[in-house]
Amino acid sequence: MATSPRATQQKFEPWTDPDAKPYVRIEKVTKKFGDFIAVDDVSLSIFKKEIFCLLGASGCGKTTLLRMLAGFERPTSGRIFIDGVDMTSIPPYERPVNMMFQSYAIFPHMTVEQNVAFGLKQERLQKGEIENRVNDMLNLVKLGQFAKRKPHQLSGGQRQRVALARSLVKKPKLLLLDEPLAALDKKLREHTQFELINIQETLGVTFVVVTHDQEEAMTLSTRIGLMNHGEIVQVGTPSEIYEYPNSRFVSEFIGSVNTFEGRLVEDEPSYVRIGCDDLEAPIYVDHGVSSAPGATVWAAIRPEKITISREKPDATDNWASAVVRDIAYMGDMSIYLLRLDSGKVVRVTQPNIYRHAEDRITWEERVYLQWYPESPVVVTK
Amino acid sequence: MKSVLKRLGLDGRSVVTAVPYLWLLLFFLIPFVIVLKISFSTSQIAMPPYEPLLHWAGDKVLQIKLNLGNFAFLVEDDLYWKAYLNSIWVASVSTFFCLLLGYPIAYAIARSNPSARNILMLLIVLPFWTSFLLRVYAWIGILKNNGLLNNFLIWIGAIDQPIQMLQTDFAVYVGIVYSYLPFMILPLYANLEKMDLTLLEAAADLGCRPWQGFLKVTLPLSLPGVRAGCLLVFIPAVGEFVIPSLLGDPGMLMIGKVLWTEFFNNRDWPVASAVAIVLLLFLVIPMMYFQRAQDAEAGGVHR
Numbered sequence: 001m002a003t004s005p006r007a008t009q010q011k012f013e014p015w016t017d018p019d020a021k022p023y024v025r026i027e028k029v030t031k032k033f034g035d036f037i038a039v040d041d042v043s044l045s046i047f048k049k050e051i052f053c054l055l056g057a058s059g060c061g062k063t064t065l066l067r068m069l070a071g072f073e074r075p076t077s078g079r080i081f082i083d084g085v086d087m088t089s090i091p092p093y094e095r096p097v098n099m100m101f102q103s104y105a106i107f108p109h110m111t112v113e114q115n116v117a118f119g120l121k122q123e124r125l126q127k128g129e130i131e132n133r134v135n136d137m138l139n140l141v142k143l144g145q146f147a148k149r150k151p152h153q154l155s156g157g158q159r160q161r162v163a164l165a166r167s168l169v170k171k172p173k174l175l176l177l178d179e180p181l182a183a184l185d186k187k188l189r190e191h192t193q194f195e196l197i198n199i200q201e202t203l204g205v206t207f208v209v210v211t212h213d214q215e216e217a218m219t220l221s222t223r224i225g226l227m228n229h230g231e232i233v234q235v236g237t238p239s240e241i242y243e244y245p246n247s248r249f250v251s252e253f254i255g256s257v258n259t260f261e262g263r264l265v266e267d268e269p270s271y272v273r274i275g276c277d278d279l280e281a282p283i284y285v286d287h288g289v290s291s292a293p294g295a296t297v298w299a300a301i302r303p304e305k306i307t308i309s310r311e312k313p314d315a316t317d318n319w320a321s322a323v324v325r326d327i328a329y330m331g332d333m334s335i336y337l338l339r340l341d342s343g344k345v346v347r348v349t350q351p352n353i354y355r356h357a358e359d360r361i362t363w364e365e366r367v368y369l370q371w372y373p374e375s376p377v378v379v380t381k
Numbered sequence: 382m383k384s385v386l387k388r389l390g391l392d393g394r395s396v397v398t399a400v401p402y403l404w405l406l407l408f409f410l411i412p413f414v415i416v417l418k419i420s421f422s423t424s425q426i427a428m429p430p431y432e433p434l435l436h437w438a439g440d441k442v443l444q445i446k447l448n449l450g451n452f453a454f455l456v457e458d459d460l461y462w463k464a465y466l467n468s469i470w471v472a473s474v475s476t477f478f479c480l481l482l483g484y485p486i487a488y489a490i491a492r493s494n495p496s497a498r499n500i501l502m503l504l505i506v507l508p509f510w511t512s513f514l515l516r517v518y519a520w521i522g523i524l525k526n527n528g529l530l531n532n533f534l535i536w537i538g539a540i541d542q543p544i545q546m547l548q549t550d551f552a553v554y555v556g557i558v559y560s561y562l563p564f565m566i567l568p569l570y571a572n573l574e575k576m577d578l579t580l581l582e583a584a585a586d587l588g589c590r591p592w593q594g595f596l597k598v599t600l601p602l603s604l605p606g607v608r609a610g611c612l613l614v615f616i617p618a619v620g621e622f623v624i625p626s627l628l629g630d631p632g633m634l635m636i637g638k639v640l641w642t643e644f645f646n647n648r649d650w651p652v653a654s655a656v657a658i659v660l661l662l663f664l665v666i667p668m669m670y671f672q673r674a675q676d677a678e679a680g681g682v683h684r
Contacts, residue, residue, distance in 0.1 A: 072582055092585040105583035109601045118597075122588030170587065 012222060013237075014047040021084075023048040023206055024069070024174060029078030031064050038064040040230035041078075051200060051207040053217040056227035057253075065227075066176050066210045070099045083173050093122075098172040102179040104163035106151045112138070112162050113147040119170040137169040140199060157188050164196075168203060177209045181216055193219050214254050218242070226250055242302075247381050251300040258306070258346045260299045260376075267293045272378065273317065274299055278342040284317035286373040291380050298379050303349040305375040308336060308367050320369045322346060324361060336361070338369065413661075420654035423448045431650050451655035461656065464634040465663065471550070471625075471635065472618035475557040476565075479614045480607065482558065483565030487606075488599075490566075491573035502570065505563050517556055517627050524552050524628065552628035557618050564617075565610040572606025573599070608671050616664050636660055 014020040022045035031039040039061040046052045054062040067073045068080060071092030079088045087095055098119070107115050116137055120130045138144050141161040151159060160183065167175055180196065181189045197220065200207055211217050217224050218238040225235045234241060234250045245251035248259060260283065262276035267289065274283040274297060283299045291297055313319045322338035325345065329352075336348045346369065361367055391399075422431040423446070436444040455461040490501045508516060523529045524546040531543035546552055576599065584594035622637030629635070636656065643653035 070582075070586060072585075092582070093588050093590055097586075099583075099586045101579050101583060103577070103579055105577065105579040107580060107583070107598060118584075119587035122593070166583075166587070 012049070014050070015045070015223065020047060022046060023050075023083060024208070025079075025081040026065070026069075027079045027081070029065070029068060029075045029080060031061075031068060031073060032076045037230050039068070039075075042230075042232050044225060044232060044235070046206065046208060048206055049200075049204055050222045051197070051209060051220050053209045053211055053221035053224045054227060055211055055214060055217040055224050055253075058212055060227040061230035062210045062212075062227045063178060064230075066099075066178055066208065069174065069208060070097055070176050071095050096173040097176060098167035098170055098174075099176040100163050100167045100178065100180055102182060104159050104183075106159055106162050106166070108151050110150075111147065112143060112149050112151070112154070115151070115162055116166045116169050119166065123170070133169055137165045140168075140202070141165045156183055156185075157192065160184060160192065164199070168199070168205065171203075172205065175205050175207050177207060179211055179213075180209060182211075182213070189216070196220065218254075226253060228253075243377070245300065245377060245379065247379050248298050248300065251377060251379060256303055256347055257300045258303065260301070262297060262299060264289065264291060264293045264295055264297055267291070271373070274378070278340055278344045279320045280341075281315070281317050281319050283376055284373050285376050285378055289378045289380070295380070299376040300379060301371055301376045303335070303347045304333075306346070306348045306369050306371045308338075308348055308350060308361060308369060310361070310365070310367055312368050313370050315370070318371050318373060320346070322367060322369055324363055324365045324367060327361075327363065338367065416654045416657055419650050420451055420658050421447045421449070422651050423450070424649050424651050429650070430648050448651065451651045452659070454652060455655055455659060460634070461636075461639065461659075464636045464639045465659070467634045468619050468621075468636040469663065471553060471557070472615050472621070475554055475561065475618050476611050476615045478554065478558045479562050479565040480611060483562055483569055483610060484603075484607070486562075487566045487569035487573055491570055491576075498574070505566050505570075509563070513560065514623065516560065517624055520552070520556055520559065520628060521547060524555070547628060548630045550629065550633065553625050553633065556624040556628045557621060560624065561614040561618060564613040568609035568613065569603065569606040572603050572609075576602055605675060608675060612668060612671055616668065619664060620660060 024044075024046040026042055026044040026046075029039060029042050030037065042061075042065060044052075054065060056062045064073060068075050069082075069087075071087070071090060071094075075088060079086060081087065082095070082097065087097075107118065110118070113134055116134045117130050120133060125133075135144070135147075138147055141164055143158060143161055143165065146154065146158060151162065154162065160180070164180070181192055184192060193216065207220075209217070209220055211220075221238060223235060223237055224241050225232050226241060227233065228249055234246050236244070241250065242254050245254065251257045252259065260274075260276045260278055262274040262283065264272055265275040265282060266273035269288045271287070272285050272289050274285065276283055276299070285299065289297065312321070320340055322340050324336060325339045326337040328335040328337075331352070333349050333351045336350065338346045338348060340346060348369065418434055419431055422434055424430060425432050432446070434445055434447065436446060438444045486505075490498055490505070493501060521528070525531070526543040526545065526547070528547070530546065531540075534540045535543065580598050580602070581591075581594045584598045585591070589597060620637045620640075621635065622641055625633055625635040626638055626641075640653055640656050640660070643649050643656060647653075
């Protein structure tokens, strides 16, 4: 997982402050297209200066939700407030909101400059002010010398920045970004992610980003709203979503995970023990679970939280024996695919700390897997 | 076969691209040269009714006789330039009305739902399945004094006496606009239909009301379609012969009619050819201008 550049900065967590007033409030919004429910009873609070990512697979309703914030779609029911004002039935051209489209939607018959000035001209601002603001914005996105170019003379990355400049120049209260980096190649995408965060911090605009790319969501956002079938399934910071998923869906959507199905054998307030058909030893977790004994639960363990060794552990819990089926050398780490005796395949990643590790674990070797009691996450749905 | 082509320095690609050139050579350039040749000859009562340009005078002398009189005649007699001007005027007005009618129709079809689009476009081209001549004749039945339209207007009480519509300029405009409207709609539709509608959402997002979005985005982006449609209507309308002679005032001066008279009534092929050559020049110049404007635009896109 890429680390968030925010980690190094001072704490920004208005959502933990009970007195903080949300800047954008989505209240019980539902959108139906005929019989199809695209967005199902979604309520969300987004705070000022946040980068909030709506993450989900295609068709999960994230784009529809974004389009309702922009005003292109009216909610079937529910209300949307921005900065305290009810925006539910305000048309897009009267909203203090701008959108950066996935296709960028740059006007092909206008130069870069004219594209960026377009929104300001609509506001009937004075010519001098328009020029100043357009120039400032073009410099901010480093397109100063391309002002007179037509869109078709620009590269993909430059076009993306024109679209960004055009939507930011109106100083919107809220900037909506629909898959802002999807059309860029990997190198450029990583670079642009950080640039986007810098620009957002310079201008202090609130961002709502729609993406299907979990890595992009992890890097960019202050918080992620994970969507599935029109519903928000979990809202949280990137690390909350990754480390404390509230369901199998969330744990499997974000990153890779090994999920073991089992029954609660021992259920105490301070620990649980889970019996699992795939494992010789039970799974011991050092926190309680709100579920009845005997109930079916799932223990999710991230690949990097499992260790591999040749010696059989003498612990009673939290281990398994397996045979190495495949190894993928990635440079910084290696991915091991290991087959348990039940046939289930477990994925484990190990950092490659030593350059010439002699006696490396190799194909078809019998090994033992182990993890700490705090590593598994138990989910009940 | 392949080796023969190779020996001639041709590959498959140049053979394929040669087809349109060959076609234009056979059916445009060669006929044009023949007409050009006739336009420089002198009329005579014979078969064919003009003198040859090249004359073998004997003694190893080949005489070329270029008669510039036909072109001089076009300038001297004001009938011709009046007919040219009137034709261009009629074609311009008709093109304007075609655009006025055709743009909203093309726009509505392009924005209707995809399943309706094909049916609507089929209906636009459906009149082509009946003869052009028949359709123009049908307008006589509608426009004449005791025709459909006059009878209807009398019946609803709008008028007491029939209005003279047939054999007026009005009838010619109706005929041309009706006949050439599909040629305006087709390129406009093709252009409007492929427009990226998120551009309009972007315009709305940046503060445009729907009509402002139309003026600032849709309209400028549809100009290539407008240009193509106008050319497709204007060029044939200038030389139009059938519609003015069936629906118009017999005295109406149209260059197509003049050409017909010179050719068939006066049997003056050289003058008729000169009329055709000058007409072609009138058409080629604007066509080249528009072509260049369009090339500049298209060239930009593909760069």
